[in-house]
Amino acid sequence: MLIDSHAHLDMEDFDADRTAVIRRAKDTGIDTIITVGIDLKSSLAALALSEANEGVYATVGIHPHNAEGWNENDLEHLAKLACNTRKVVAWGEIGLDFNRNYAPQEKQISLFKAQLSVARSLGLPVVIHDRDAHKTVLEILKRYGGGDAGGVIHCFSGDIDLATSFIKLGYFISIPGTVTYKKAPTVKAVAALMPLERLILETDAPFLSPVPFRGKRNEPSFVKYTALEVARLKGISFERLADSTTQNTINLFRIDSYKNHAHETERNNP
Template sequence: MIDTHAHLDMLRSEEDLKESVEKLDCIITIGCDKEEIFKAVDIANRYSNVYASVGYHPYDVKGLTDRDIDILEKLAEENKKVVAIGETGLDYYRDITPKKLQWEFFEKQLQLAKKLNLPVIIHSRSANEDTVKILQQHAPFPASGILHCFGGDIPMMEKCVELGFYISFAGNITYPKADSLRAVLKETPLDKLLLETDSPFLSPQKKRGKPNKPSYIFYTLEFASSLLGLTPQELEEITDKNASRLFSIPVRKTVV
């Protein structure tokens, strides 16, 4: 099983990290601020089945300059384990970063992803209309990308799929009040579907209240497969194949 989005540097312990690496076939660990990008690359270089994405979260773009974009570019060019740019995007849920600044560095990271021919991992919260608008302005994206921890509606999903993006769902699809997300999941084309944990955030319902970790992705897999009328094995094969294709990574099957 592939977890396409985790923050491994934020896990509670080294034991949780080792357990995650041992139980999953592959994990994409995300660095999304000036310190975490280096931590993500370091962890990816320590484990054969871990890869990294580097970028700046919209809450962390204050004080950034073009030099920080150059740092991302250098990290990606000098480390083969870097397979994507992001997470980057827009987040209007909290008034932490001016929208103008979010837009500026979202666009710069989109341009960098295209320059490097790497997928881009998109964060969008309470900003779906503007997110789609910017993506449409910068299309096409030859290396594609992900709308991670998708929180939009069916029309947004359809627009993003039309642009070539993959749609990734996290443990919050298991929450009792997440009917709208489950409706989107059911309509998402299987060849554009991915699963993630976003650990240590968004633990699935059966582990809610505890810090999330990549090994909990199997709860989300079981829930989603039942919703789609598939076996967990069938859905795992579908999402793993999608992730492998998107990130151009091999998949080794782990026996747990």
């Protein structure tokens, strides 16, 4: 059993076959998918998908690409949603993207800090997006970290030193499909050398399809190709890698407590 810890199931790429995509994941042994919000609208859509589909969980938050055109009301709105359902398992994705710079860097930074503070006050883990902003993300997390609930650096794209620094701060490292690419020595080294206890897996679907689907639309069932490559790099069995990354994801997002809670409710309702 595997978990896809980061997908964007609400995106229009899945409009034609969303139900089939979720079923295909289940048939492949991926019975838990975390679908991630990037703004108010997609967070609402993520939440709706999580409520309509067993095994689908949501995060809410505003991506750094959208660091212009938000206001405090949006954060309050999302915070209320997050409080009202156990299906919201984290705040994100939030962070900095100095690669595409769709929003000015100062605005990205102030939105990032504001959302770390909301996540901390709600006791939720954070899903961090860091593209070409390694030093600043690390510095901000050191000073204004999300809190005891921890978090994950999703689609990790740094080197061993950076991974080690995030792990020291208590964060998990999430390995995407890029680890299957031939010319990806840095992410392969991170997957091979970072401790199993701190690694989780993701697709970032519909983006970044692993080999053998590179260039095509990505979907949660493809996380198994990423898992196979990470197991190979670590020289361990697929089962051991799957067990460990699944347990790490369950612990980080406290998914078990939701499941247990749901069962209790069922038991108490005659």
